[in-house]
Amino acid sequence: MPPRQTTKTSKKSAKMVEDEIPESEQWRLINESGILKTAALNEPASSEHPELSLAEEIFDATLLIIPCSFLLLLMQILIMNQYGQDANLKVLIGRMVEGLPILSLFIFFTTRHKRNPRVQILLFIMGSAAGCRMLYLLKRGGYLSNMRQCPPLITLWVYTVIQLDLGFAVLNLILVALFVWWKELDLFN
Numbered sequence: 054m055p056p057r058q059t060t061k062t063s064k065k066s067a068k069m070v071e072d073e074i075p076e077s078e079q080w081r082l083i084n085e086s087g088i089l090k091t092a093a094l095n096e097p098a099s100s101e102h103p104e105l106s107l108a109e110e111i112f113d114a115t116l117l118i119i120p121c122s123f124l125l126l127l128m129q130i131l132i133m134n135q136y137g138q139d140a141n142l143k144v145l146i147g148r149m150v151e152g153l154p155i156l157s158l159f160i161f162f163t164t165r166h167k168r169n170p171r172v173q174i175l176l177f178i179m180g181s182a183a184g185c186r187m188l189y190l191l192k193r194g195g196y197l198s199n200m201r202q203c204p205p206l207i208t209l210w211v212y213t214v215i216q217l218d219l220g221f222a223v224l225n226l227i228l229v230a231l232f233v234w235w236k237e238l239d240l241f242n
Contacts (some may be wrong), residue, residue, distance in 0.1 A: 114161040121160060121212050122153055128204035136196045152205060160212065167216050177221045180213030184229040192238040 083089060105113070129148050133140040166172045187206035190199050214222050233240065 110165055111161070114157070114164045117160050117164060117212070117215070118157050121156060121208055122149065124211060125149070125152055125156065125204055125208040128207050132200050132203055136200060138200070148204070156205075156208070163216060173218060173221055176213045176217055177225055180210055180217065180225045181228045183207075183210040183213065184225065185232040188229065188233055188238060188240065189236065192240060 126145065126149060129145060130140045133144075163172060163176060167176075183206045187203055187210060190202055190206070194202075214225060217225060
């Protein structure tokens with residue numbers, strides 16, 4: 054029986070100590086002990102955009118290069134079929150060999166610096182120009198210029214919209230829609 058009384062007594066005394074020390078005094082003791090400062094030093098500094106190693110940057114760029122290159126290839130096949138041309142392997146490989154290195158370098162550097170406001174503005178201008186030019190060519194361009202220019206333009210436009218911040222992306226689409234309205238391009242006829 055004596056151990057039970059000791060346990061009840063220790064719980065009661067802990068309760069009394071807790072009730073006797075005001076909260077402001079508890080905080081003063083914690084601050085003087087330095088516990089909070091050491092805990093804050095041990096936590097890693099949270100950064101909004103941590104620095105990535107070169108391998109991580111290459112991996113991030115590759116995650117965008119692969120789908121964009123397939124988009125370029127798909128658009129090339131579709132536009133060749135639209136105009137009744139044979140989409141043979143030699144022509145497709147030739148287009149990919151000339152377009153893929155440029156696309157890869159562009160994606161790598163813009164992915165690396167996409168948080169820079171100047172890069173966002175550059176991507177916005179390039180995306181708006183690519184979208185307007187592509188839609189203008191589809192409506193009023195000849196089939197040879199469409200076959201040559203439209204696949205890279207649609208790939209560039211899709212990529213820039215993906216990389217833009219939401220506000221710039223919506224503004225890009227509004228600007229392209231205003232261009233279509235201004236030039237009276239009836240895209241659905």
